[in-house]
Amino acid sequence: MSVTHLDNLDKIVSLSKARGFIFQSSDIYGGLGAVYDYGPLGAELKRNIQQEWWKSMTQLHDNIVGLDAAIFMHPRTWEASGHVEGFNDPMIDDKQSNKRYRADMLIEQHILKLREKGKKDKADEIQHLLDTTGTRKGICEDLYEIIMDEEIRAPESGAFDWTEVRQFNLMFKTHYGATSSGEDDAIYLRPETAQGIFVNYKNVMDTARVQVPFGIAQIGKAFRNEVVARQFVFRMREFEQMEMQYFVEPGTDQDEYEKWLEARLNWHKKMGVRESNLRTSPHPPDKLAHYARAAADIQYKYPIGWQEVEGIHNRTDFDLSRHQEYSGKKMEYYDQQKQERYIPYVIETSVGLDRTTLMILCDAYREEEVDGDTRTVLKMNPKLAPTKIGIFPLIKKDKLQNLAKKIEADLRDEFNVLYDESGSIGKRYRRQDEAGTPFCVTVDFDGVESDGEDTVTIRYRDDMTQDRIPAAKVGDFVRDKMKNWSPED
RNA sequence: GCGGGCGUAGCUCAAUUGGUAGAGCGUCACCCUUCCAAGGUGAAUGUUGCCAGUUCGACUCUGGUCGCCCGCUCCA
Numbered sequence: 001m002s003v004t005h006l007d008n009l010d011k012i013v014s015l016s017k018a019r020g021f022i023f024q025s026s027d028i029y030g031g032l033g034a035v036y037d038y039g040p041l042g043a044e045l046k047r048n049i050q051q052e053w054w055k056s057m058t059q060l061h062d063n064i065v066g067l068d069a070a071i072f073m074h075p076r077t078w079e080a081s082g083h084v085e086g087f088n089d090p091m092i093d094d095k096q097s098n099k100r101y102r103a104d105m106l107i108e109q110h111i112l113k114l115r116e117k118g119k120k121d122k123a124d125e126i127q128h129l130l131d132t133t134g135t136r137k138g139i140c141e142d143l144y145e146i147i148m149d150e151e152i153r154a155p156e157s158g159a160f161d162w163t164e165v166r167q168f169n170l171m172f173k174t175h176y177g178a179t180s181s182g183e184d185d186a187i188y189l190r191p192e193t194a195q196g197i198f199v200n201y202k203n204v205m206d207t208a209r210v211q212v213p214f215g216i217a218q219i220g221k222a223f224r225n226e227v228v229a230r231q232f233v234f235r236m237r238e239f240e241q242m243e244m245q246y247f248v249e250p251g252t253d254q255d256e257y258e259k260w261l262e263a264r265l266n267w268h269k270k271m272g273v274r275e276s277n278l279r280t281s282p283h284p285p286d287k288l289a290h291y292a293r294a295a296a297d298i299q300y301k302y303p304i305g306w307q308e309v310e311g312i313h314n315r316t317d318f319d320l321s322r323h324q325e326y327s328g329k330k331m332e333y334y335d336q337q338k339q340e341r342y343i344p345y346v347i348e349t350s351v352g353l354d355r356t357t358l359m360i361l362c363d364a365y366r367e368e369e370v371d372g373d374t375r376t377v378l379k380m381n382p383k384l385a386p387t388k389i390g391i392f393p394l395i396k397k398d399k400l401q402n403l404a405k406k407i408e409a410d411l412r413d414e415f416n417v418l419y420d421e422s423g424s425i426g427k428r429y430r431r432q433d434e435a436g437t438p439f440c441v442t443v444d445f446d447g448v449e450s451d452g453e454d455t456v457t458i459r460y461r462d463d464m465t466q467d468r469i470p471a472a473k474v475g476d477f478v479r480d481k482m483k484n485w486s487p488e489d
Numbered sequence: 490g491c492g493g494g495c496g497u498a499g500c501u502c503a504a505u506u507g508g509u510a511g512a513g514c515g516u517c518a519c520c521c522u523u524c525c526a527a528g529g530u531g532a533a534u535g536u537u538g539c540c541a542g543u544u545c546g547a548c549u550c551u552g553g554u555c556g557c558c559c560g561c562u563c564c565a
Binding site for chain 2: 008010014017018024029030031032033082083091093163164166170226230235288289370371373375392394395396397400422423424425426427428429430431433442444445446457459464466
């Protein structure tokens with residue numbers, strides 16, 4: 001059996017659509033860019049991943065609690081977080097130095113220089129042009145024209161090699177209130193879930209009886225107007241994050257950061273992703289986000305290359321300090337033992353649920369040669385599989401159907417099962433292979449005609465072998481096999 | 490955002506110089522069938538991405554628009 005190497009996402013996209021994992025949004029209207037819907041199998045898969053994450057974060061840690069904050073937040077939140085400032089300005093890049101500047105600031109500096117040189121008329125003229133930007137073509141175009149006409153050079157490199165002026169509106173804006181229309185009522189769809197945690201930090205501390213170090217975990221949607229949103233569910237405009245913010249004592253932050261980076265990498269391995277397809281990748285200091293002291297990606301080797309599936313950040317006390325400043329509410333923690341007051345540092349683990357789902361699909365995907373035919377199979381961790389057990393009568397005969405339906409009824413409460421009696425048995429197996437169903441139980445004549453207890457065959461997705469087991473033991477058997485599953489190469 | 494390519498049934502594709510759409514696979518039903526998609530019979534599905542124009546007539550020509558792919562750019 002050969003290992004399947006995927007060069008791109010085509011096969012995954014096709015299978016996702018054909019089997020009902022993932023569809024493009026609003027397909028019948030021609031689709032909506034960079035937005036996708038999860039179909040019946042995808043919804044189950046995604047939910048299973050969520051549950052595994054939630055359990056590993058909350059249930060397995062006595063000092064991490066859950067939260068479910070709203071998508072809408074007070075607009076001041078995004079001023080405090082730095083998103084409004086950073087996401088809404090007309091920016092221009094110097095191609096020589098790759099430095100980015102606010103286009104309007106460049107022009108103001110230019111005006112200032114002119115005044116210093118005594119060129120008052122010229123300065124006034126440009127000031128007027130700047131004040132009336134947006135009235136000629138558009139804000140970006142007008143600013144660009146001034147920079148071009150005045151041959152304004154980059155402050156640091158001295159180069160005159162600009163990109164166009166672009167408005168960075170990463171946040172989706174909408175109106176709050178049914179009768180609203182004006183700018184006053186603008187509200188944002190959150191661009192990250194983290195702020196929902198930070199603004200509830202005090203509430204949680206006051207009610208959940210937690211002590212530093214402690215964490216708050218949350219799963220939820222976030223929205224970003226990406227400049228370039230492509231590559232299936234890898235980069236979407238509406239996506240789901242699974243985040244945990246861990247509040248620690250300053251000074252212990254670097255240790256905790258290292259600890260969580262390793263813990264999170266291990267989680268991905270535990271989900272059944274092959275170790276050779278996972279790695280961590282620290283961000284170089286000059287590429288860190290404004291709030292971070294240290295950061296690393298957990299990357300997966302997608303068909304489109306090594307890409308970030310999760311980010312671990314040391315956010316320092318940036319967010320809590322800013323919220324303290326903007327809200328006027330104390331964000332300090334009082335350590336009774338040490339009799340110290342401080343604003344905790346925050347270690348963030350933030351994993352993309354959609355990216356994880358895509359990773360699981362990619363890592364599971366195989367095409368194998370079986371008797372000159374190609375078998376497409378998703379060898380994913382049984383815990384994550386949308387359907388756990390396919391249950392079939394070998395052929396449509398009452399005797400076989402009755403037992404198969406009885407087994408189905410017995411297992412349905414505990415497992416996601418699927419009963420199928422159409423077509424040949426081989427076809428039913430292969431159909432379940434494509435859905436990633438790890439076990440198929442078939443009722444045959446040997447089983448029901450034997451004296452004593454009924455037996456069935458159980459067929460394994462990964463190697464297509466079978467065992468004959470008592471019909472009453474299917475549940476026990478599956479439970480055991482699920483626990484002992486490990487990925488193959 | 491820029492440049493290039495593409496857009497016909499769920500999927501892969503076909504339709505002679507413009508004459509109002511077909512096949513295979515898949516799906517569904519029935520029959521057959523004692524374990525790995527390949528038996529038989531039958532059925533459903535398309536305003537040819539969308540809108541407009543040229544034309545007696547457009548899947549086929551033109552423009553716009555939406556979406557997808559590749560490259561560049563971007564990713565605070």
